[in-house]
Amino acid sequence: MFDIHGRWSRLGLQLLATLMILPFLAPLVFGLQGSLGGLGLGNYAKVWNTGIVPTVFMNSAIISVCTIAIVYACTMLAAFGFSKLRIMGREVWFWAILAALTVPEAVILTPLFVVASNFDLYDELIAVILPLAALQVPFTILIARNFFDGVPNEIMEAARVDGANGLQVFWSIVLPLTRPITAAIIVFTLISSWNSYLLPMLMLTEQSKQVVTLLPSFFTSQYTNDQTGVLAAAVITAVPEVLVYLLFQKSFERGLSAGALK
Amino acid sequence: MSTAPAHETLGRPVNATGRPRGRSSPLGSRLSGLPWILPAIVLVIGLIYFPIGYLGYASTLNWNGFILSTPTSIGDANYAKMFGDPVFWNALWHTVFFYVITFSVQTFIGFTFAAVMHSRIRLGNLYKAIVFVPVVLAPATMAPVFRQIFDQFGQFNWLLSSIGLGSLTRPWLADPTTAMPVIMFITVWEWTGLTFVLYYAAMSQLSPEILEAARVDGAGNFRTLRSIVWPMCRGTTAALAVLGLIGALKTFDIPYLVTHGGPNHGTEFLGTYIYYTMAQGKHFGYAATLAIALLVLAVAGGVLLRISTSRSDKE
Numbered sequence: 001m002f003d004i005h006g007r008w009s010r011l012g013l014q015l016l017a018t019l020m021i022l023p024f025l026a027p028l029v030f031g032l033q034g035s036l037g038g039l040g041l042g043n044y045a046k047v048w049n050t051g052i053v054p055t056v057f058m059n060s061a062i063i064s065v066c067t068i069a070i071v072y073a074c075t076m077l078a079a080f081g082f083s084k085l086r087i088m089g090r091e092v093w094f095w096a097i098l099a100a101l102t103v104p105e106a107v108i109l110t111p112l113f114v115v116a117s118n119f120d121l122y123d124e125l126i127a128v129i130l131p132l133a134a135l136q137v138p139f140t141i142l143i144a145r146n147f148f149d150g151v152p153n154e155i156m157e158a159a160r161v162d163g164a165n166g167l168q169v170f171w172s173i174v175l176p177l178t179r180p181i182t183a184a185i186i187v188f189t190l191i192s193s194w195n196s197y198l199l200p201m202l203m204l205t206e207q208s209k210q211v212v213t214l215l216p217s218f219f220t221s222q223y224t225n226d227q228t229g230v231l232a233a234a235v236i237t238a239v240p241e242v243l244v245y246l247l248f249q250k251s252f253e254r255g256l257s258a259g260a261l262k
Numbered sequence: 263m264s265t266a267p268a269h270e271t272l273g274r275p276v277n278a279t280g281r282p283r284g285r286s287s288p289l290g291s292r293l294s295g296l297p298w299i300l301p302a303i304v305l306v307i308g309l310i311y312f313p314i315g316y317l318g319y320a321s322t323l324n325w326n327g328f329i330l331s332t333p334t335s336i337g338d339a340n341y342a343k344m345f346g347d348p349v350f351w352n353a354l355w356h357t358v359f360f361y362v363i364t365f366s367v368q369t370f371i372g373f374t375f376a377a378v379m380h381s382r383i384r385l386g387n388l389y390k391a392i393v394f395v396p397v398v399l400a401p402a403t404m405a406p407v408f409r410q411i412f413d414q415f416g417q418f419n420w421l422l423s424s425i426g427l428g429s430l431t432r433p434w435l436a437d438p439t440t441a442m443p444v445i446m447f448i449t450v451w452e453w454t455g456l457t458f459v460l461y462y463a464a465m466s467q468l469s470p471e472i473l474e475a476a477r478v479d480g481a482g483n484f485r486t487l488r489s490i491v492w493p494m495c496r497g498t499t500a501a502l503a504v505l506g507l508i509g510a511l512k513t514f515d516i517p518y519l520v521t522h523g524g525p526n527h528g529t530e531f532l533g534t535y536i537y538y539t540m541a542q543g544k545h546f547g548y549a550a551t552l553a554i555a556l557l558v559l560a561v562a563g564g565v566l567l568r569i570s571t572s573r574s575d576k577e
Contacts, residue, residue, distance in 0.1 A: 010382070017378050020371065021392045024451060028395065030417045031407035070305070078302035085295025093299060100310045102560035104512040106533035107553040110320065110540050111313035134309035137302050195400035197515050198533075202541070213402035217519075230406040237403045245398045249391065252398075256456065257463030 031238075035231035043232035050218065052207060053236065059204075060194055060211040063129055067193040070133040071140055072185055076178070078137075079144035080170055084156065094145070101138040105131075105198050116203060127203040128211075132193050140185045147181040148174075183255035194241065212237040314557060320550035333547070340551035350552065353530045354559075356442065360531070361510035364449045365503065371450070372457030373495070377487055379458075380465050390462075394455035401452060405519035409435065412444050438528025441521050445529050448516050453509070457502055464498040465491065504564065511560045532556045 035043055047053060081087060082094050112131055121127040151174065159169045197213040204210055210218070215237050219229040245252055321340055325333030344350050375393060379386055396404070411417045412434040419431035434440045468491065476486045514533035517523055523534040532552060540549035 013378060013381055014383060017375070017383050017389055020375055020378070021389050024393050024396060024454070026417075027404065027407055027411060027451060028392075030411050031404070034407065034410050074302040074305055078299040081295035081298030085298060087295035087299065090295070093303060096311075097302060097306050099561060099564075100306050102508055102511070102557075102564040103310055103314070104508075104514075104533060104556060104560060106512070106514055106536045107317070107557050107560075108310060108313040109536065110546055110549050110553060111316040112309070113540070114316075114546070115313075130305070131309050134305045137305055141302060191398055195398075195402070197400065197402040197519075198537070213400045216403065216406050227406075227410060231410065234403045234406050238399050241398045241400070241403075242395055245395060246391065253394070253459050253463070256459050 031231055035235045038228045043228045046229055047233045047236055055208055056210050056212050056215050063125055064190055064193045066129045067132045068186055068189045071136045071189045074137050075140040075144050075185055078141050079148050082145050083148035097138050097141055113202060123204055123206045123209050128199045131199055132196055136189050136192055143184060144181050151177055183251045187252050187255040317550040317553050320547055321554050323547040325547045340548050344551050349527050349530060352527055353532045353535050357510055357531055360446060361507060364446050365506040367450050368454045368457045371454050373461050375458050376461035376465055393458055396452045397455040401515035402519060408448050409520055435521055436525060438525055441529050445517050460498050461495055464495045468494055507563050
């Protein structure tokens with residue numbers, strides 16, 4: 001973007017970029033540093049010895065995978081329907097779903113809590129999975145419909161002429177075209193479900209049902225604010241996220257921009 | 263950019279023969295689309311609209327939320343209470359203030375950084391990763407780290423003293439006037455990576471010829487950025503404005519975990535206030551009333567932004 005001539009201005013720009021990233025880097029470094037205070041690596045051993053680390057990772061993984069599966073299935077079917085099929089009152093349904101995009105988690109908390117306790121779903125992972133999926137679906141349908149609107153109808157009409165039915169067209173022609181938007185759906189849903197805090201905190205109180213975001217607070221209650229333990233727990237939960245991001249860096253960025261830009 | 267006209271025709275309800283798609287869908291009129299959208303409709307109605315309807319009912323009750331206790335209907339008393347509740351108005355004002363500041367700062371940093379990263383920069387990939395990593399980290403994971411950084415004996419004060427600004431050191435989270443900026447700083451830290459990635463992608467789509475033409479006409483770097491690049495990224499800015507507003511109304515994790523909405527409700531948001539009212543105060547009826555207010559604001563905000571951005575699209 002910047003048209004740079006000469007060594008000094010190039011150096012200046014490099015300096016500007018470096019100065020800009022420092023505030024982003026510093027909290028990561030401070031967190032890592034703090035987690036090694038006192039007992040050093042012993043803090044990590046302390047977190048591990050609580051015995052709940054594998055449990056919380058497993059629960060978070062189950063929640064994320066199930067949420068992604070539900071969101072993906074609902075989104076793909078609905079976006080295809082909205083974009084390519086005949087539906088009575090199509091735009092009314094579409095806007096009804098879209099309006100839900102603005103609903104904050106905190107709004108539906110009270111009724112969900114009451115319903116979950118009435119139906120004995122309290123302390124079940126499904127009590128977190130379903131609301132997470134419902135909150136995510138409006139956004140993913142919006143971006144997926146935009147994407148399907150860009151898929152030419154002619155492709156599907158040709159298949160229709162060849163005698164394929166709706167499902168076959170969807171399965172063998174449409175789905176293979178949707179890789180960019182699939183990446184977007186998975187990335188957005190993964191971030192929101194793996195990082196979710198409020199719903200699990202409210203719905204999952206039993207220790208065997210807790211998730212990664214609750215791991216640091218485990219140390220504030222259990223060991224009366226053990227700061228190094230809290231930070232070590234935070235780092236342990238952060239490392240897999242950073243690794244997954246670094247491994248799939250390109251798909252993350254492509255997915256996010258495919259979602260937001262038509 | 264060059265595919266935009268094609269998208270436009272496809273986006274309209276017109277099929278290959280030019281007839282409205284409502285009559286004859288590309289897959290023929292025999293196939294009804296209703297079953298396709300049904301799972302999503304059931305999910306959204308069951309878990310979002312049903313709870314909202316329930317809230318409308320619960321907001322007229324004096325109820326502590328326990329199944330065995332009998333709620334008493336109190337009409338609109340909860341609403342009257344809300345309009346006279348200074349904490350509610352504070353939370354509202356915080357949300358507006360928070361949205362305006364965080365959105366502006368994120369846009370400025372994200373846009374500038376995207377422009378810088380599109381120039382020839384060494385270690386570009388490393389820099390991009392560092393700015394984006396906060397987006398994937400859970401606020402709940404980072405909250406303890408920030409609590410420590412802005413503590414009386416934290417790294418921020420240490421940094422201040424080591425550059426000779428020792429007189430500014432203070433317990434940042436203990437005072438409402440400094441706790442709010444800290445909450446905003448954490449939010450900016452968390453979400454600027456997304457702003458950056460979207461602007462970066464938008465800038466990749468600009469045709470080099472336009473930039474070239476501006477340069478030939480004698481426009482400098484800042485002039486080009488302001489008069490050419492920025493207006494052409496308007497769609498991205500609009501999308502981010504909507505995402506940011508929704509995000510601001512949903513704010514919960516960071517104030518809850520870093521300051522508990524305090525000190526003295528100084529960083530209270532509607533989300534945290536609803537949670538405390540329900541989980542600690544056990545005033546389910548009043549929590550429902552606050553939730554209805556939040557919902558009205560969210561829908562109104564969404565509609566307003568939608569109108570203003572579609573207007574600026576037409577300009």
